[in-house]
Amino acid sequence: MSPDVQSLIDLQQADKEIKRLQDEVASLPKKVAVIEEKLAGTKAKLAKTKEAIKGDETARRKYDSAISDLQQKISKYRDQSLAVKTNDQYRALLQEIQFAEQEIRSNEDKILELMVNAESREKDVKIVETELKAETAEIEKEKNAARERTAEDEKLLTEWNAKRDKARGGVDPDMLRHYDRVAKHRGSGLSEVRDQKCTACQVILRPQVFNEVRSSGNTIVCESCQRILYYNPEHDKEVQAEAVAKRRRAHPKFEASQAWYYRPEYGDHGEVFLAFVNSQGGSSRRIYDSASGRMIGDILAREGEYRLAFPEDLNDTIRLNGHWKESDFDEWGPELPTFVLDALNSDLHAARVESRSKPHSPAEGAAVQHPAAS
Numbered sequence: 001m002s003p004d005v006q007s008l009i010d011l012q013q014a015d016k017e018i019k020r021l022q023d024e025v026a027s028l029p030k031k032v033a034v035i036e037e038k039l040a041g042t043k044a045k046l047a048k049t050k051e052a053i054k055g056d057e058t059a060r061r062k063y064d065s066a067i068s069d070l071q072q073k074i075s076k077y078r079d080q081s082l083a084v085k086t087n088d089q090y091r092a093l094l095q096e097i098q099f100a101e102q103e104i105r106s107n108e109d110k111i112l113e114l115m116v117n118a119e120s121r122e123k124d125v126k127i128v129e130t131e132l133k134a135e136t137a138e139i140e141k142e143k144n145a146a147r148e149r150t151a152e153d154e155k156l157l158t159e160w161n162a163k164r165d166k167a168r169g170g171v172d173p174d175m176l177r178h179y180d181r182v183a184k185h186r187g188s189g190l191s192e193v194r195d196q197k198c199t200a201c202q203v204i205l206r207p208q209v210f211n212e213v214r215s216s217g218n219t220i221v222c223e224s225c226q227r228i229l230y231y232n233p234e235h236d237k238e239v240q241a242e243a244v245a246k247r248r249r250a251h252p253k254f255e256a257s258q259a260w261y262y263r264p265e266y267g268d269h270g271e272v273f274l275a276f277v278n279s280q281g282g283s284s285r286r287i288y289d290s291a292s293g294r295m296i297g298d299i300l301a302r303e304g305e306y307r308l309a310f311p312e313d314l315n316d317t318i319r320l321n322g323h324w325k326e327s328d329f330d331e332w333g334p335e336l337p338t339f340v341l342d343a344l345n346s347d348l349h350a351a352r353v354e355s356r357s358k359p360h361s362p363a364e365g366a367a368v369q370h371p372a373a374s
């Protein structure tokens with residue numbers, strides 16, 4: 001990887017982090033504003049309830065004074081009734097008195113209604129006041145948290161800006177201009193190539209372009225999204241191994257006349273491959289060093305099929321794919337040929353990748369301990 005590309009990777013990381021921090025700093029006052037709005041709403045509710053109470057009090061005074069006016073009227077009518085001359089006049093006054101008494105009762109009813117109302121209004125005020133208190137406390141807490149977070153973010157921003165400046169200094173000016181231009185329009189200006197694909201736009205690279213990116217001499221840009229491309233063989237190896245494992249790893253059959261296993265340790269030896277062959281009521285075992293392919297010890301034959309004949313050998317093993325003619329074994333002699341060794345090692349790698357990618361559902365035959373392993 002060229003130093004320009006390494007600096008661009010650093011730059012991209014700094015740009016991303018700076019954007020994240022700036023967004024966070026901008027979002028903090030908004031969060032406070034939302035709570036402030038809620039608080040304003042609660043304050044308005046409280047003011048309205050208190051105003052309603054005041055209105056009720058005014059109404060009550062109005063009814064009270066109406067009652068006392070009516071009472072004065074009644075006593076005036078009573079005085080007048082003592083001086084009346086005719087029955088008609090007397091009856092008229094009496095009617096006036098009755099009418100005033102009715103009015104008094106209706107005012108008294110209204111006052112009673114207000115008193116009942118007042119109780120629920122007082123309750124409302126208490127509830128809203130409690131809400132207000134809680135919201136005020138919350139907003140203070142949020143404001144403090146936002147202040148602290150902002151200060152922290154600002155500090156990080158200073159650090160990341162310095163890293164960004166340093167990274168920019170390490171990139172060729174033309175390349176930097178291109179990066180800036182694409183980043184402005186697309187949000188990022190650099191993209192890693194994995195599995196022959198631009199990871200940003202997912203377009204598959206032409207083989208020639210892919211080779212150019214891999215050889216990493218010149219700056220190559222994605223023909224589809226214009227981002228500067230780079231290649232990390234370490235990342236790609238994982239991607240390819242996983243893809244191969246997912247696509248192609250066949251699982252060995254449980255019942256097979258020939259079976260291959262990997263074992264991380266065998267006696268004094270380290271990693272080995274074990275080959276078992278069942279034939280005519282018996283079975284044979286060969287052990288090979290997994291690195292050199294050289295046979296360890298002699299061929300061992302026992303009665304019965306291999307699972308029953310060699311149970312102790314099957315502990316902590318990984319079952320592998322592999323099937324060759326029995327006559328091939330004789331041809332190979334005391335050393336596995338390279339193509340067999342490569343095939344076993346590559347299947348072992350695939351089995352490990354497979355078991356890593358599916359940790360909770362061990363695949364049949366792959367990386368599964370033999371039932372005898374207990």
Ligand SMILES: [Zn+2]
Nearest residue numbers: 198201222225
């Ligand atoms: Zn692209």
